Amino acid sequence: MLNGLDETDIQILEIIQRNARLSNAQIGVSVSKSQASVNARLKRLHDEGFILRYVALLDHAKVERNVMAITNLKLTDHSRKALKHFENEVNKLPEVLECLHVTGDYDFMLKVIVKDIAAYQQFLENTVFESVPLASVQSSIVLKQTKMGTAVAISGGKTIA
Amino acid sequence: MLNGLDETDIQILEIIQRNARLSNAQIGVSVSKSQASVNARLKRLHDEGFILRYVALLDHAKVERNVMAITNLKLTDHSRKALKHFENEVNKLPEVLECLHVTGDYDFMLKVIVKDIAAYQQFLENTVFESVPLASVQSSIVLKQTKMGTAVAISGGKTIA
DNA sequence: GTTGAAATACAGACGCG
Protein backbone atom coordinates (compact mmCIF):
# COMPACT_ATOMS: atom_id res chain seq x y z
CA MET A 1 0.00 0.00 0.00
CA LEU A 2 2.69 2.45 1.01
CA ASN A 3 6.21 1.13 1.21
CA GLY A 4 4.82 -2.23 2.23
CA LEU A 5 2.51 -0.91 4.92
CA ASP A 6 -0.99 -2.25 5.11
CA GLU A 7 -4.01 -0.48 6.57
CA THR A 8 -3.32 -1.90 10.04
CA ASP A 9 0.28 -0.70 10.04
CA ILE A 10 -0.87 2.77 9.12
CA GLN A 11 -3.48 2.79 11.87
CA ILE A 12 -0.88 1.67 14.41
CA LEU A 13 1.53 4.40 13.32
CA GLU A 14 -1.20 7.03 13.55
CA ILE A 15 -2.01 5.90 17.07
CA ILE A 16 1.48 5.70 18.54
CA GLN A 17 2.40 9.07 17.08
CA ARG A 18 -0.12 10.52 19.51
CA ASN A 19 0.22 8.14 22.43
CA ALA A 20 3.20 5.85 22.66
CA ARG A 21 2.25 4.54 26.10
CA LEU A 22 -0.70 2.45 25.07
CA SER A 23 -0.23 -1.25 25.64
CA ASN A 24 -0.19 -3.57 22.67
CA ALA A 25 -3.53 -4.93 23.86
CA GLN A 26 -5.11 -1.47 23.86
CA ILE A 27 -3.79 -0.77 20.39
CA GLY A 28 -5.06 -4.18 19.37
CA VAL A 29 -8.63 -3.24 20.26
CA SER A 30 -8.44 -0.14 18.06
CA VAL A 31 -7.08 -1.99 15.07
CA SER A 32 -8.95 -5.27 15.65
CA LYS A 33 -5.86 -7.37 16.05
CA SER A 34 -4.37 -9.46 18.83
CA GLN A 35 -1.75 -7.97 21.10
CA ALA A 36 0.85 -10.37 19.73
CA SER A 37 0.14 -9.21 16.23
CA VAL A 38 0.48 -5.59 17.29
CA ASN A 39 3.73 -6.44 19.03
CA ALA A 40 5.16 -8.09 15.94
CA ARG A 41 4.12 -5.18 13.74
CA LEU A 42 5.64 -2.61 16.08
CA LYS A 43 8.90 -4.53 16.11
CA ARG A 44 8.92 -4.71 12.33
CA LEU A 45 8.01 -1.03 11.92
CA HIS A 46 10.88 -0.12 14.21
CA ASP A 47 13.39 -2.49 12.62
CA GLU A 48 12.53 -1.26 9.15
CA GLY A 49 13.02 2.33 10.22
CA PHE A 50 9.46 3.66 10.04
CA ILE A 51 9.57 4.38 13.75
CA LEU A 52 12.68 6.41 14.55
CA ARG A 53 12.33 6.63 18.29
CA TYR A 54 10.04 7.16 21.26
CA VAL A 55 10.26 10.35 23.27
CA ALA A 56 8.57 12.15 26.15
CA LEU A 57 7.34 15.68 25.52
CA LEU A 58 7.69 18.11 28.41
CA ASP A 59 5.80 21.23 29.38
CA HIS A 60 8.36 23.91 28.55
CA ALA A 61 6.89 26.43 30.95
CA LYS A 62 7.03 23.97 33.86
CA VAL A 63 10.77 23.51 33.40
CA GLU A 64 11.30 27.24 33.10
CA ARG A 65 11.95 27.50 29.39
CA ASN A 66 9.49 30.25 28.64
CA VAL A 67 10.91 31.73 25.48
CA MET A 68 10.76 30.10 22.10
CA ALA A 69 12.34 32.00 19.23
CA ILE A 70 12.84 31.46 15.54
CA THR A 71 16.27 32.59 14.40
CA ASN A 72 16.70 33.08 10.67
CA LEU A 73 20.29 33.19 9.49
CA LYS A 74 22.11 33.98 6.31
CA LEU A 75 25.74 32.96 6.04
CA THR A 76 28.41 34.92 4.21
CA ASP A 77 30.24 31.81 3.08
CA HIS A 78 28.18 29.16 1.30
CA SER A 79 30.95 26.68 0.54
CA ARG A 80 30.29 23.08 1.43
CA LYS A 81 32.92 23.30 4.12
CA ALA A 82 31.34 26.33 5.73
CA LEU A 83 27.90 24.71 5.71
CA LYS A 84 29.27 21.58 7.31
CA HIS A 85 31.04 23.59 9.95
CA PHE A 86 27.89 25.53 10.74
CA GLU A 87 25.87 22.33 11.08
CA ASN A 88 28.44 20.89 13.44
CA GLU A 89 28.42 23.98 15.61
CA VAL A 90 24.64 24.06 15.79
CA ASN A 91 24.44 20.41 16.77
CA LYS A 92 26.38 21.20 19.91
CA LEU A 93 23.92 23.80 21.13
CA PRO A 94 21.27 22.46 23.50
CA GLU A 95 19.19 25.62 23.05
CA VAL A 96 18.62 24.71 19.41
CA LEU A 97 15.87 22.12 19.05
CA GLU A 98 15.66 22.28 15.29
CA CYS A 99 17.84 23.56 12.50
CA LEU A 100 16.46 23.63 8.99
CA HIS A 101 18.34 24.43 5.82
CA VAL A 102 15.73 26.35 3.81
CA THR A 103 15.11 28.19 0.59
CA GLY A 104 14.20 31.85 0.66
CA ASP A 105 15.72 35.01 2.06
CA TYR A 106 17.68 33.14 4.73
CA ASP A 107 19.77 29.98 4.70
CA PHE A 108 18.93 28.42 8.03
CA MET A 109 16.02 28.52 10.42
CA LEU A 110 16.66 27.69 14.05
CA LYS A 111 14.02 26.86 16.62
CA VAL A 112 15.48 27.98 19.91
CA ILE A 113 14.23 27.37 23.45
CA VAL A 114 15.65 29.44 26.29
CA LYS A 115 14.74 30.56 29.78
CA ASP A 116 13.98 34.18 29.02
CA ILE A 117 14.72 37.03 26.66
CA ALA A 118 17.98 37.80 28.38
CA ALA A 119 19.09 34.23 27.77
CA TYR A 120 18.14 34.56 24.12
CA GLN A 121 20.19 37.71 23.76
CA GLN A 122 23.16 35.91 25.29
CA PHE A 123 22.59 32.94 23.05
CA LEU A 124 22.79 35.17 19.98
CA GLU A 125 25.79 37.21 21.10
CA ASN A 126 27.91 34.57 22.75
CA THR A 127 27.04 31.58 20.65
CA VAL A 128 25.52 32.17 17.23
CA PHE A 129 27.41 35.30 16.28
CA GLU A 130 30.63 33.62 17.37
CA SER A 131 30.20 30.37 15.48
CA VAL A 132 30.38 31.48 11.83
CA PRO A 133 30.39 34.71 9.80
CA LEU A 134 26.80 35.80 9.26
CA ALA A 135 25.45 38.05 6.53
CA SER A 136 22.16 38.64 8.34
CA VAL A 137 20.09 37.53 11.29
CA GLN A 138 16.40 37.93 11.90
CA SER A 139 14.65 36.83 15.10
CA SER A 140 10.99 36.15 15.65
CA ILE A 141 9.74 35.62 19.17
CA VAL A 142 6.98 33.07 19.55
CA LEU A 143 3.99 34.68 21.26
CA LYS A 144 1.86 31.58 21.31
CA GLN A 145 2.09 28.00 20.20
CA THR A 146 -1.24 27.62 18.47
CA LYS A 147 -0.52 24.10 17.38
CA MET A 148 2.28 21.87 18.54
CA GLY A 149 2.49 18.43 17.08
CA THR A 150 4.88 15.76 15.92
CA ALA A 151 2.38 13.48 14.20
CA VAL A 152 2.32 13.32 10.43
CA ALA A 153 -0.79 12.18 8.65
CA ILE A 154 -0.03 9.01 6.75
CA SER A 155 -1.86 7.26 3.88
CA GLY A 156 -2.76 8.81 0.56
CA GLY A 157 -4.56 12.01 1.39
CA LYS A 158 -5.68 12.89 4.87
CA THR A 159 -6.53 10.36 7.52
CA ILE A 160 -7.64 11.28 11.01
CA ALA A 161 -8.16 14.68 12.52
CA MET B 1 15.59 23.28 42.86
CA LEU B 2 13.36 24.06 39.89
CA ASN B 3 9.64 24.00 40.49
CA GLY B 4 10.19 21.32 43.10
CA LEU B 5 12.39 19.13 40.92
CA ASP B 6 15.49 17.63 42.45
CA GLU B 7 18.59 16.53 40.61
CA THR B 8 17.21 13.03 40.08
CA ASP B 9 13.98 14.32 38.56
CA ILE B 10 15.92 16.45 36.12
CA GLN B 11 18.12 13.53 35.12
CA ILE B 12 15.07 11.38 34.53
CA LEU B 13 13.44 14.06 32.40
CA GLU B 14 16.61 14.49 30.36
CA ILE B 15 16.73 10.74 29.73
CA ILE B 16 13.13 10.10 28.75
CA GLN B 17 13.10 13.09 26.42
CA ARG B 18 15.56 11.14 24.31
CA ASN B 19 14.39 7.60 24.90
CA ALA B 20 10.99 6.98 26.39
CA ARG B 21 11.22 3.22 25.98
CA LEU B 22 13.78 2.54 28.66
CA SER B 23 12.49 0.43 31.52
CA ASN B 24 12.30 1.93 34.98
CA ALA B 25 15.12 -0.40 35.97
CA GLN B 26 17.38 0.86 33.20
CA ILE B 27 16.66 4.46 34.13
CA GLY B 28 17.30 3.51 37.73
CA VAL B 29 20.86 2.45 36.91
CA SER B 30 21.57 5.82 35.30
CA VAL B 31 20.22 7.81 38.22
CA SER B 32 21.27 5.40 40.99
CA LYS B 33 17.79 4.68 42.21
CA SER B 34 15.57 1.60 42.39
CA GLN B 35 13.00 0.91 39.73
CA ALA B 36 10.18 1.53 42.18
CA SER B 37 11.55 4.95 42.96
CA VAL B 38 11.86 5.78 39.28
CA ASN B 39 8.33 4.57 38.75
CA ALA B 40 6.98 6.79 41.52
CA ARG B 41 8.85 9.81 40.18
CA LEU B 42 7.64 9.26 36.64
CA LYS B 43 4.09 9.04 37.87
CA ARG B 44 4.50 12.23 39.87
CA LEU B 45 6.20 14.08 37.00
CA HIS B 46 3.31 13.12 34.75
CA ASP B 47 0.58 13.92 37.28
CA GLU B 48 2.10 17.32 37.99
CA GLY B 49 2.22 18.12 34.30
CA PHE B 50 5.96 18.16 33.66
CA ILE B 51 5.56 15.30 31.22
CA LEU B 52 2.87 16.16 28.70
CA ARG B 53 2.81 12.94 26.72
CA TYR B 54 4.79 10.16 25.12
CA VAL B 55 4.98 9.95 21.34
CA ALA B 56 6.64 7.95 18.58
CA LEU B 57 8.61 9.85 15.97
CA LEU B 58 8.43 8.52 12.42
CA ASP B 59 10.75 8.71 9.47
CA HIS B 60 8.90 11.15 7.23
CA ALA B 61 10.55 9.92 4.06
CA LYS B 62 9.57 6.31 4.78
CA VAL B 63 5.90 7.25 4.93
CA GLU B 64 6.17 9.31 1.77
CA ARG B 65 6.03 12.77 3.24
CA ASN B 66 9.05 14.16 1.53
CA VAL B 67 8.35 17.86 1.57
CA MET B 68 8.56 20.01 4.65
CA ALA B 69 7.77 23.67 4.19
CA ILE B 70 7.62 26.73 6.37
CA THR B 71 4.66 28.93 5.52
CA ASN B 72 4.79 32.48 6.85
CA LEU B 73 1.46 34.26 6.89
CA LYS B 74 0.23 37.76 7.51
CA LEU B 75 -3.48 38.25 8.10
CA THR B 76 -5.45 41.26 6.95
CA ASP B 77 -7.73 41.23 9.98
CA HIS B 78 -6.06 41.14 13.40
CA SER B 79 -9.16 41.23 15.56
CA ARG B 80 -9.34 38.70 18.33
CA LYS B 81 -12.18 36.99 16.55
CA ALA B 82 -10.22 36.65 13.31
CA LEU B 83 -7.20 35.25 15.15
CA LYS B 84 -9.35 32.71 16.93
CA HIS B 85 -10.99 31.69 13.70
CA PHE B 86 -7.64 31.24 12.02
CA GLU B 87 -6.37 29.10 14.87
CA ASN B 88 -9.43 26.90 14.68
CA GLU B 89 -9.05 26.43 10.95
CA VAL B 90 -5.38 25.55 11.26
CA ASN B 91 -6.03 23.01 13.97
CA LYS B 92 -8.14 21.02 11.55
CA LEU B 93 -5.37 20.67 9.00
CA PRO B 94 -3.34 17.47 9.34
CA GLU B 95 -0.65 18.85 7.04
CA VAL B 96 0.18 21.50 9.66
CA LEU B 97 2.36 20.08 12.41
CA GLU B 98 3.06 23.36 14.12
CA CYS B 99 1.52 26.79 14.09
CA LEU B 100 3.31 29.58 15.90
CA HIS B 101 2.03 33.08 16.50
CA VAL B 102 5.18 35.16 16.12
CA THR B 103 6.54 38.66 16.16
CA GLY B 104 8.17 40.10 13.05
CA ASP B 105 7.13 40.61 9.46
CA TYR B 106 4.55 37.84 9.57
CA ASP B 107 1.88 36.86 12.07
CA PHE B 108 1.99 33.08 11.89
CA MET B 109 4.55 30.49 11.01
CA LEU B 110 3.34 27.08 9.91
CA LYS B 111 5.41 23.95 9.71
CA VAL B 112 3.82 21.89 6.97
CA ILE B 113 4.49 18.31 5.94
CA VAL B 114 3.18 17.06 2.61
CA LYS B 115 3.86 14.37 0.07
CA ASP B 116 5.44 16.51 -2.62
CA ILE B 117 5.59 20.01 -4.04
CA ALA B 118 2.36 19.51 -5.94
CA ALA B 119 0.63 18.66 -2.68
CA TYR B 120 2.05 21.78 -1.10
CA GLN B 121 0.77 23.93 -3.91
CA GLN B 122 -2.68 22.40 -3.45
CA PHE B 123 -2.46 22.85 0.28
CA LEU B 124 -1.85 26.58 -0.19
CA GLU B 125 -4.48 27.14 -2.85
CA ASN B 126 -7.28 24.95 -1.63
CA THR B 127 -6.78 25.23 2.09
CA VAL B 128 -4.77 28.14 3.41
CA PHE B 129 -5.86 30.79 0.93
CA GLU B 130 -9.46 29.73 1.47
CA SER B 131 -9.48 29.81 5.25
CA VAL B 132 -9.00 33.52 6.01
CA PRO B 133 -8.09 36.75 4.19
CA LEU B 134 -4.33 36.99 3.96
CA ALA B 135 -2.21 40.08 3.49
CA SER B 136 0.88 38.13 2.50
CA VAL B 137 2.31 34.64 2.29
CA GLN B 138 5.92 33.55 2.09
CA SER B 139 7.00 29.94 1.71
CA SER B 140 10.35 28.40 2.49
CA ILE B 141 11.02 24.85 1.41
CA VAL B 142 13.16 22.79 3.76
CA LEU B 143 16.17 21.44 1.89
CA LYS B 144 17.63 19.55 4.81
CA GLN B 145 16.81 18.93 8.44
CA THR B 146 20.18 19.57 10.01
CA LYS B 147 18.89 19.05 13.51
CA MET B 148 15.57 17.60 14.57
CA GLY B 149 14.89 17.35 18.24
CA THR B 150 12.19 17.65 20.87
CA ALA B 151 14.36 17.58 23.97
CA VAL B 152 14.83 20.78 25.94
CA ALA B 153 17.85 21.19 28.17
CA ILE B 154 16.68 21.51 31.76
CA SER B 155 18.44 22.87 34.85
CA GLY B 156 20.04 26.28 35.15
CA GLY B 157 22.43 26.53 32.26
CA LYS B 158 23.19 23.66 29.97
CA THR B 159 23.19 20.06 30.99
CA ILE B 160 24.04 17.25 28.65
CA ALA B 161 25.14 17.41 25.04
C1' DG C 1 -3.69 -16.08 16.27
C1' DT C 2 -3.15 -18.54 20.67
C1' DT C 3 -0.56 -19.87 24.57
C1' DG C 4 2.91 -19.62 28.13
C1' DA C 5 7.14 -17.99 30.24
C1' DA C 6 9.95 -14.00 31.34
C1' DA C 7 10.20 -9.19 32.09
C1' DT C 8 8.14 -5.15 33.63
C1' DA C 9 5.10 -1.97 36.04
C1' DC C 10 2.99 -0.74 40.02
C1' DA C 11 0.94 -0.63 44.88
C1' DG C 12 1.57 -1.56 49.80
C1' DA C 13 4.42 -2.24 54.10
C1' DC C 14 8.53 -1.37 56.19
C1' DG C 15 12.87 1.25 57.43
C1' DC C 16 16.16 5.06 57.38
C1' DG C 17 17.46 9.84 58.14
Next chain:
DNA sequence: CGCGTCTGTATTTCAAC
Protein backbone atom coordinates in the same frame (compact mmCIF):
# COMPACT_ATOMS: atom_id res chain seq x y z
C1' DC D 1 7.58 12.52 57.77
C1' DG D 2 9.21 12.56 53.32
C1' DC D 3 11.69 9.40 50.47
C1' DG D 4 13.70 4.97 49.11
C1' DT D 5 13.92 0.11 49.18
C1' DC D 6 11.86 -4.40 49.42
C1' DT D 7 8.24 -7.65 48.35
C1' DG D 8 4.26 -9.38 46.12
C1' DT D 9 0.81 -9.05 42.42
C1' DA D 10 -1.14 -7.59 38.04
C1' DT D 11 0.22 -6.32 33.34
C1' DT D 12 2.66 -6.60 29.56
C1' DT D 13 6.01 -8.15 26.37
C1' DC D 14 7.61 -11.49 23.37
C1' DA D 15 8.94 -15.91 21.38
C1' DA D 16 7.39 -20.62 20.17
C1' DC D 17 3.98 -23.13 18.42
